[in-house]
Amino acid sequence: MSAKPTLVSVVHSEWIKFRSVRSSVTGVLLTLLLTIGLGALITSAVRSHWSQSSALRRATFDPVSTSLSGTLFAQFAVGVIGVLFITAEYSSGSIRTSLAAVPKRLHLVVAKAFIVALVVIVVAEVACFVTFVVGQTIFSGVVPTASLANGAVLRSVILAGVYLTLLSLVGMGLGLILRQSAASISVFTSLLLILPILTLLLPQSWQNALNRFEPSQLGQSMMSPTVTANTLSAWSALLILVLYTVVVVGVGAGMLERRDH
């Protein structure tokens, strides 16, 4: 009698699936390229304009989050990684084969989430640390710099990678709910880009109260070493983003569990 399959076997299976399609590899490379490449571009631009910067700009300047600016672009790449890992199963129809092989549907969700989170956190942390170091090197001598020896700075860089990881899981959850690549990516993009614009329609006092809860603003809070007005502390922001992620993935898992395939 052979060994019984466990959640670990499902994780192994999902790992084979993940690494055997080009979109995953592209997504990973794009995450590295966008984070590090655009980070270098933005920090270079800041450096060359530093002498003309206003006093206010200099006083509020944060070398940490500025060097991590590439994550603003990479967040879409990780979202797509999460979305496609689910929606490709629906567009190809292989979801039926997957569910026939793993009738415990929640195992499939947990295994997929584990693989997405594992891959993205490794890639994102590498990207964030590299872009931080590259950014500070570009700043040095002209623009104020930050050091990883400072606990708050280290935390910001680490949480930047965690931010990207949680967003990839949000993408996965949206994929589970919507089952369609285009729809899922549109909703994901809207949450990050359109939501902040929509809140502009609200009265200023509401904006001040609500903006801090937007996903992109949570990201800013997580990767800033200091707390500014109308924003949350890094840890509160992390907590809230984890909550969003759990809700989206949870709803997606619930729908997978109940749906006909």
Next chain:
Amino acid sequence: MISVSHLSKRFRKTTAVNDLTFDVRPGVVTGFLGPNGSGKSTTMRLILGLDFASGGSATVNGQRYRDLVQPLREVGALLDAKAVHPGRSARQHLRALAASNRLATKRVDEVLELTGITSVADKKVGTFSMGMSQRLGIAAALLGDPGILLFDEPVNGLDPEGIRWIRDLFQSLAREGRTVFVSSHLMSEMALTAEQIIVIGRGRLITQGSVDELTAGAKDEVYVRARDARALEDALRAQAVAYRPEGPGFVVESLDAEAIGDLALAAGVALSTLTPQRASLEEVFMELTADSVEYSATASERP
């Protein structure tokens, strides 16, 4: 063994499966027949736990599919050959499946060999022809060496050689004592492959039995022809025999050949043809499902 008991499935408007009860036994190929839209695929999805039944139950080896610990070792299924990520190679697809059920990796090579696709195993599935995809689907179904196999329209898109290959494979799988359940909307195909037949229409069971039993139930007819057709018809009519004209002759429905011969002799009519005809399985099928064809060509003419 597959057991389906009072199984029903309603979608929003349609009742796809309606109080269906049947068993599929091991050791023979069982054909699952019905016109388009009669609920064959839905029944298979219900057996595999992919869809949730509105009523009744379906079990494999006495267990609900979703309770199986190592499903691929007990049941192998091919629902849609094209339902594989096009960017993955055949080998990677099978490896991922094998890993999920902790099957030995060498099984992947074995089923690739068995289905004759070893040479294309590392090509992307998106480039596969229909025949290659069907073979990959069958390889996936056989991966866990399961005792129960389900195939939904496996011969679709295959050339005659591929069809013969599949037919032989199914029969040898059944001879090994496995349960082989194959759906089709072509009776002629099933007549050659299957020993047992389950016929459904509009989600309901119409009939089930062996191929012989099904054709035995069909009425035997005799084709009869005489040079003097008028005289023959008069003789038939005089004896109140049920018949219908066909071509230059008649198909007699209520007498056997011997009785017709006697009748003709008594009437002094010389017969030129006297041929008993057994209704083919295809005709039996058409007759059985005539009332339950979902999308018949004449449907649009009805008011």
